[in-house]
Each structure stands twice: as structure tokens, then as C-alpha cells.
Amino acid sequence: MNSDCNDKETFRWKRFLSSFRFALNGLRIVVKEPNFRVHLAAASGVMMAGVYFSLTRVEWLFILLMIFGVMTLEIINTAIEKTVDLVTKDYQPLAKEAKDLAAGAVLWFSLLSIIVGAIIFLPKIYSLF
Numbered sequence: 001m002n003s004d005c006n007d008k009e010t011f012r013w014k015r016f017l018s019s020f021r022f023a024l025n026g027l028r029i030v031v032k033e034p035n036f037r038v039h040l041a042a043a044s045g046v047m048m049a050g051v052y053f054s055l056t057r058v059e060w061l062f063i064l065l066m067i068f069g070v071m072t073l074e075i076i077n078t079a080i081e082k083t084v085d086l087v088t089k090d091y092q093p094l095a096k097e098a099k100d101l102a103a104g105a106v107l108w109f110s111l112l113s114i115i116v117g118a119i120i121f122l123p124k125i126y127s128l129f
């Protein structure tokens with residue numbers, strides 16, 4: 001009975017670790033995507049600017065939320081693109097809509113990121129002159 005419980009517990013941990021490995025593999029896949037690399041480069045630039053301008057904790061919180069938000073949407077966008085490609089290789093209006101909607105979600109959140117970035121950085125840039 002006790003060994004049965006231990007087996008179940010080990011099984012649960014193994015499943016959890018496998019899920020974690022699959023999720024890490026997802027990140028490995030998306031890092032190879034050119035669009036995601038653009039986001040990584042932009043995020044690095046913004047973070048260097050954040051260090052240069054000594055952002056406050058709250059400002060960092062907003063910047064990190066924007067960076068992780070855009071990247072999370074880009075990962076979902078990539079997953080949707082791959083799913084659509086799996087379903088059809090032919091030209092399908094619905095496939096186009098699905099892909100364009102997913103890309104639109106990234107663009108929409110990126111717009112918010114630009115606004116937040118402008119609110120945080122523009123006054124600091126002005127104060128340099």
C-alpha cells in the first residue's frame with residue numbers, strides 16, 4: 001500500500017518534470033524564430049536603457065510586464081502558425097484569418113508596450129538636453 005503511494009508520487013513528479021522539459025523545448029523552438037530574435041534584441045536594448053536611466057522599481061515592473069507580455073504573445077502566435085500549417089498547406093481564407101489574428105494580437109500588445117516605453121523613457125531622454 002505504502003509503496004503504491006510512493007509509486008504514484010514518483011509518477012506524478014516524473015510527469016511534472018516531463019511537462020517542464022516539454023515547455024523548455026517550446027522555448028528552444030521559439031528562440032530560433034527570426035521574429036522572436038527581434039523581440040529579444042529589442043528587449044535587451046530597452047533593459048540597457050533602463051539600467052542607464054536607473055529606472056525605479058515600478059518602472060521596471062511595467063517594462064518587464066511589457067517585455068514578457070509581447071514575448072508570451074509571440075510564442076502563442078508561433079504555436080498558432082504551426083497549428084495552421086499542420087492543418088492545411090493550401091490557401092484557405094480561414095487559415096489566413098487565424099494567422100493574421102494571432103499576429104494582430106502581438107502587434108496590439110506591442111502598441112501598448114511602445115506607449116508605456118514612451119511614457120517612461122521620453123521624459124528621461126528630454127532631461128538629457
Ligand SMILES: Nc1ncnc2c1ncn2[C@@H]1O[C@H](COP(=O)(O)OP(=O)(O)OP(=O)(O)O)[C@@H](O)[C@H]1O
Nearest residue numbers: 035081088089090091092093095096097099100103
Ligand atoms: N494556408 C494559408 N492560407 C491562407 N493564407 C495564408 C496561409 N498561410 C499563410 N497565409 C498568409 O500569409 C501570411 C504569411 O504567412 P507565414 O506562414 O509566412 O507567417 P507570418 O505571418 O509571415 O509569420 P512568420 O514570419 O513569423 O512565419 C500570413 O500572415 C497569412 O496572411
